Amino acid sequence: MASVAQERPLLMIPGPIEVSPAVQAAFSVPPPGHLAPRVIEAFGRSLGLMRKVWLAAPEAQPFVVPGSGTTAMDMAAWNLVEPGDPVLVVKTGYFSDRMEEMLRRAGARVSSIGSEPGHAPTIEEVASAVDARMPRLLFATHVDTSTGVRVDPEPLARLARERGILSVFDGVCATAGERFEMDAWGADVYFTASQKAIGLPPGLGLLVATPRALEARDRRRAAPPPMALDFAEWLPIMRAYEAGRPAYFATPATNLILALETGLAEILHGGMAARFALHARAAAAMRDAWSSLGLEEVPAREELRANTLSALWYPEGVGADLIPRIAARGVVVAGGLHTAIRERYFRVGHMGYAATVPAMLRRTAESVGEALLEAGHPGKAPSPEIWTRLLA
Numbered sequence: 001m002a003s004v005a006q007e008r009p010l011l012m013i014p015g016p017i018e019v020s021p022a023v024q025a026a027f028s029v030p031p032p033g034h035l036a037p038r039v040i041e042a043f044g045r046s047l048g049l050m051r052k053v054w055l056a057a058p059e060a061q062p063f064v065v066p067g068s069g070t071t072a073m074d075m076a077a078w079n080l081v082e083p084g085d086p087v088l089v090v091k092t093g094y095f096s097d098r099m100e101e102m103l104r105r106a107g108a109r110v111s112s113i114g115s116e117p118g119h120a121p122t123i124e125e126v127a128s129a130v131d132a133r134m135p136r137l138l139f140a141t142h143v144d145t146s147t148g149v150r151v152d153p154e155p156l157a158r159l160a161r162e163r164g165i166l167s168v169f170d171g172v173c174a175t176a177g178e179r180f181e182m183d184a185w186g187a188d189v190y191f192t193a194s195q196k197a198i199g200l201p202p203g204l205g206l207l208v209a210t211p212r213a214l215e216a217r218d219r220r221r222a223a224p225p226p227m228a229l230d231f232a233e234w235l236p237i238m239r240a241y242e243a244g245r246p247a248y249f250a251t252p253a254t255n256l257i258l259a260l261e262t263g264l265a266e267i268l269h270g271g272m273a274a275r276f277a278l279h280a281r282a283a284a285a286m287r288d289a290w291s292s293l294g295l296e297e298v299p300a301r302e303e304l305r306a307n308t309l310s311a312l313w314y315p316e317g318v319g320a321d322l323i324p325r326i327a328a329r330g331v332v333v334a335g336g337l338h339t340a341i342r343e344r345y346f347r348v349g350h351m352g353y354a355a356t357v358p359a360m361l362r363r364t365a366e367s368v369g370e371a372l373l374e375a376g377h378p379g380k381a382p383s384p385e386i387w388t389r390l391l392a
């Protein structure tokens with residue numbers, strides 16, 4: 001009889017993702033109280049480990065809050081802008097549209113610089129928009145999950161620093177999978193969620209802010225942000241946990257806090273350069289497989305392709321029924337998300353634990369290949385050598 005574990009499909013969407021056995025063991029315990037010594041210890045250590053994963057300065061402040069990536073986005077919006085503040089949003093897809101709306105609801109005067117799906121504005125275009133519109137804050141999505149487009153945050157963060165404005169990056173589909181050097185580049189806020197490349201189940205928003213970003217909240221003259229999003233409410237809690245003291249403002253997801261320390265320690269094993277290189281290698285292998293199968297990617301140029309997921313055009317004559325055909329082979333992939341092209345492409349996540357297990361990547365690519373064949377689009381089967389190279 002097949003075991004339950006074998007019947008469970010492989011989760012290869014851009015979040016939630018497969019979690020490592022150690023992470024699963026860490027959260028699979030009866031729920032501890034939020035004042036349990038083990039929770040306080042894991043919480044405090046996780047905050048320290050976040051600075052390392054974010055490559056942030058010792059004075060940068062990590063926040064871990066119950067919620068998701070959307071909570072972290074709202075937290076950044078409400079603490080950093082005041083009603084009437086001009087902000088510039090670099091738009092690359094679905095989630096930068098969401099951030100634009102959040103910043104607007106927080107009272108900002110939002111202007112944006114956008115591009116066609118699969119493209120991103122150039123740094124020169126962003127620089128001239130900054131100089132023309134003089135925003136107080138620059139926002140960009142590191143990896144746009146709706147198109148697989150990755151922007152280069154380094155010149156954007158450096159530009160913001162030069163112009164004396166704050167920079168905020170949505171790393172929800174990138175953090176811990178794509179290179180980001182918060183301190184060296186001078187970025188002010190970088191946030192993510194537990195279920196993306198951090199490698200946990202959903203349930204936590206994770207955000208790191210520089211002292212400059214905290215000052216923006218301190219200087220705020222308008223009414224305080226919604227309480228559950230307010231840096232000022234959470235700051236004493238984070239400081240207490242990091243000092244090993246119990247504290248309460250809102251109940252943390254205690255099981256996930258235990259797993260967070262485990263997950264972050266796994267990411268840091270071998271160092272961040274190795275973690276980023278691992279994702280680059282996994283992505284290169286997937287790309288080799290896609291090209292054998294005759295699939296084309298949504299990002300228009302090589303340097304725009306994210307390492308954490310692939311967004312792939314359906315070939316001629318193939319449509320969304322490809323997804324259930326892939327699912328029938330025990331692999332879950334995602335449909336399109338960007339409204340302008342939703343029906344024309346699909347997405348495959350390859351971040352976190354799966355990026356460390358060549359057999360998962362191989363099974364995913366081979367399932368896509370078989371489903372394409374069944375749908376009448378035979379490609380060249382990906383060479384097994386693609387995956388053995390990953391083991392070397």
Ligand SMILES: *Cc1c(COP(=O)(O)O)cnc(C)c1O
Binds near residue numbers: 070095144172173193
């Ligand atoms: C998933 C995602 C979000 C939203 O995160 P939730 O955890 O679903 O709220 C925001 N931005 C990006 C880039 C994402 O990939």
